[in-house]
Amino acid sequence: MRASRAQMSLHAVEGSFKAVERKTRRRKFLELIDKVVPWERLVALVRPYYSEGAAENNGSPALGLERMLRIYLVQQWYGLSDRGVQDEIYDSQSIQWFVGVDLGSEQPPDAAEISRFRRLIERHGLAQRLSREVDALLAKAGLRVKHAKIVDPTVATDSSRVTDRTEEESSPDGELFGP
Numbered sequence: 387m388r389a390s391r392a393q394m395s396l397h398a399v400e401g402s403f404k405a406v407e408r409k410t411r412r413r414k415f416l417e418l419i420d421k422v423v424p425w426e427r428l429v430a431l432v433r434p435y436y437s438e439g440a441a442e443n444n445g446s447p448a449l450g451l452e453r454m455l456r457i458y459l460v461q462q463w464y465g466l467s468d469r470g471v472q473d474e475i476y477d478s479q480s481i482q483w484f485v486g487v488d489l490g491s492e493q494p495p496d497a498a499e500i501s502r503f504r505r506l507i508e509r510h511g512l513a514q515r516l517s518r519e520v521d522a523l524l525a526k527a528g529l530r531v532k533h534a535k536i537v538d539p540t541v542a543t544d545s546s547r548v549t550d551r552t553e554e555e556s557s558p559d560g561e562l563f564g565p
Contacts, residue, residue, distance in 0.1 A: 413480040419459075419520075420484060422527045425452050428519060435510045454503045456485045457495065459520070461504065462513075463531065468497040468504065 409417075429452050436451050460481055461471040474481050475494045487494045495503075507513050524530055 410480060412478065413483070416460075416480055416484040418529070419524075422529065423520060423523055425455070427523075428452075428455055428516060431515060431519065432507070432512060435506060435512070450486075453486050454495065454500075455516075457500060458503060458507060459516070460484065461500070462517070468501040471500055472497045 432451060432455060436454075457471060457475070460466070460474070461468070464471070464474070466474060472494070475485060475487055476489070482489060482494075485494075507516070521530065
């Protein structure tokens with residue numbers, strides 16, 4: 387007898403997907419970014435200002451800086467609002483993996499916390515510095531992030547730097563893959 391959808395636990399549903407798991411474009415994009423970006427370098431750009439985040443949070447301890455930075459970058463790449471990126475953390479296993487959130491054991495930052503961090507980045511003029519830094523790191527690896535009109539970031543190879551691509555890795559328009 388087959389269990390009804392309501393009877394299946396979330397764990398059972400997640401486990402059933404693992405058997406047929408395939409990496410989505412989003413997961414491939416985020417895995418590549420995770421490998422290419424030396425996070426300690428980006429954290430070092432923001433660290434001098436982040437202690438303010440704890441004070442703005444009514445004295446509560448600030449969340450991990452690298453986690454908040456990853457959330458901020460996902461927000462920028464996907465053109466999401468503070469509430470939108472919060473929703474994506476709940477909805478997307480790829481984003482949960484990328485930002486380091488385990489919904490089974492912890493609460494991710496809410497939209498207010500995300501907003502405070504985004505404003506901190508903007509107030510100190512760090513948005514452009516972070517963007518330039520990530521773009522430079524990707525360029526060094528022969529990659530770049532393209533933003534489409536629908537705000538769908540795509541990683542593409544820089545054909546002048548990367549020559550060995552398999553047919554599986556690239557599409558006819560030179561797109562490596564994207565989220």
